[in-house]
Amino acid sequence: MMLRRALLGLAALLPLALAGSARAEPIPFDADAFAAAQKAGRPILVEVSAPWCPICKAQKPILARLAQDPRFKDLVIFDIDFDSRKDVLRRFDARMQSTLIAFKGATETGRSVGETQPEWIEGLVEKTL
Secondary structure (H helix, E strand, O other), X not given: OHHHHHHHHHXXXXXXXXXXXXXXXXXXXXXXHHHHHHHOOOEEEEEEEOOOOHHHHHHHHHHHHHHHOHXXXXXXXXXXXXXXXXXXXXXXXXXOOOEEXXXXXXXXXXXXXXXXXXXXXXXXXXXXO
16 A cells, blocks of 8 residues: 555656656646645746647747746646646636746746736746746
């Protein structure tokens, strides 16, 4: 039983390990990995996106560039699919695609909807530090 719990705990941390090695790529939202990142005090950005959303498409290269910036080396970006994860959207009170929510550990530090100005998105991500 203890081995099973240990394995489940390691499985929950796997997305965080992958996020550290491929920072430019958001990882699909996972409640356990999100909770682990919060508990570890990591900088977190939650990205609500949809493949058909032109604003989301404009945000992605900006987020990829920021994720490569050494200041944000510990940033974890979780992606929530707007079309298929309505349960998670309710948890974050996210009503639209193109929503970005910044966290410093467990504390929400800011959010934006529909923002495509690189300097404004960078300002939001800086709130995670």
